[in-house]
Amino acid sequence: MEIVEPRKDILYTALTGPVIASTVIIAGTATAGRSGSGGYNLGPVTLLQYTSVVGPVIASTPAAAPAFWFPFYPNEVPRLRTLHASQQSTGARVITQEAEVVWSYPDQWSPQRTLHASQHQSIAQDVRPQSVIVPTVAPLSWNPNAPPLAPPKRTLPPEYMPSEFRYVGLLAPHAATGIIPVQVDAVDSLNTSSVDSVSMGNRTFVDATAEA
Amino acid sequence: MANSRATNDGLLTTPLVYYLGTDHSWEFTVYTSNARTVCRDVTGYTTSFMVKSTIDDADGAALLTLEGDVAGNFTAAPHTNNQRITVTVSSDDTDTEISPQTAFWELKRTDAGFEEILAKGDISLRRAVHRS
Numbered sequence: 546m547e548i549v550e551p552r553k554d555i556l557y558t559a560l561t562g563p564v565i566a567s568t569v570i571i572a573g574t575a576t577a578g579r580s581g582s583g584g585y586n587l588g589p590v591t592l593l594q595y596t597s598v599v600g601p602v603i604a605s606t607p608a609a610a611p612a613f614w615f616p617f618y619p620n621e622v623p624r625l626r627t628l629h630a631s632q633q634s635t636g637a638r639v640i641t642q643e644a645e646v647v648w649s650y651p652d653q654w655s656p657q658r659t660l661h662a663s664q665h666q667s668i669a670q671d672v673r674p675q676s677v678i679v680p681t682v683a684p685l686s687w688n689p690n691a692p693p694l695a696p697p698k699r700t701l702p703p704e705y706m707p708s709e710f711r712y713v714g715l716l717a718p719h720a721a722t723g724i725i726p727v728q729v730d731a732v733d734s735l736n737t738s739s740v741d742s743v744s745m746g747n748r749t750f751v752d753a754t755a756e757a
Numbered sequence: 758m759a760n761s762r763a764t765n766d767g768l769l770t771t772p773l774v775y776y777l778g779t780d781h782s783w784e785f786t787v788y789t790s791n792a793r794t795v796c797r798d799v800t801g802y803t804t805s806f807m808v809k810s811t812i813d814d815a816d817g818a819a820l821l822t823l824e825g826d827v828a829g830n831f832t833a834a835p836h837t838n839n840q841r842i843t844v845t846v847s848s849d850d851t852d853t854e855i856s857p858q859t860a861f862w863e864l865k866r867t868d869a870g871f872e873e874i875l876a877k878g879d880i881s882l883r884r885a886v887h888r889s
Contacts, residue, residue, distance in 0.1 A: 753785040753876035
């Protein structure tokens, strides 16, 4: 498979709203990349970078991933729940969250059948309050290729190729402000995906420009 | 389905998803160009968000026609700009009035002498489990 230069698509947004256990949907579009002798391969379409623009989201581990991401398709319902929260003697308030994505797809050998699969992942986050938001010129970032944060690769036969591809992730907003300032860079090795919008709860953030 | 990418006319085309019968808001950040490096101050803009089944439908036949509200503090830098054009739809307006379909949406500035399209795309109108 030819690997082309990754293409970036950036969407800035400042999410505000529910503080914990919010499902953030980064909706993008991935088209099929041709692989080998006419077959199609969806992946890997990977959200390569999530960047906190204004200060670390998680105080204790700013260089670590504040979120993890699952790819899912439009007809899939990601489920997100908080497993437990605890106050530690150090003052840290640790929230353990789990995201689960359940999806269905036709059996390629027997299309009348529907197969189901799921994947889940949990993450413990220290969400102790910060007293000061420190703007950073050089945004913090994390390497999503480091396990277990990389979205799982999912490959489907061409007839079931989705036209839309979305990620769901966990983000811990700033404990004092409830704000998640994010810059999302979506890059994929097939040069086919982009970030279209970011949604949280019943709000969707969209970029606009005037016509040239 | 189109990506959120600039078309030849410089506009960003973004696919949206909306579940009928739900309260939802779309919050638009307006940039000076599709490079999205500098924000545009839209203070005082009058805007209209319209959804149609087909482009050729009369405005009166639009599935949704909503006004946008401008709020937030403007700065030119994207990472500090908090100004948005917010369009809010009520669940009561879509729970029974609109059938699931893929339609077209557009956000337009409607001030006389300054009319221009700010964003557009298609929108997947989906049926939620609840009908009310």
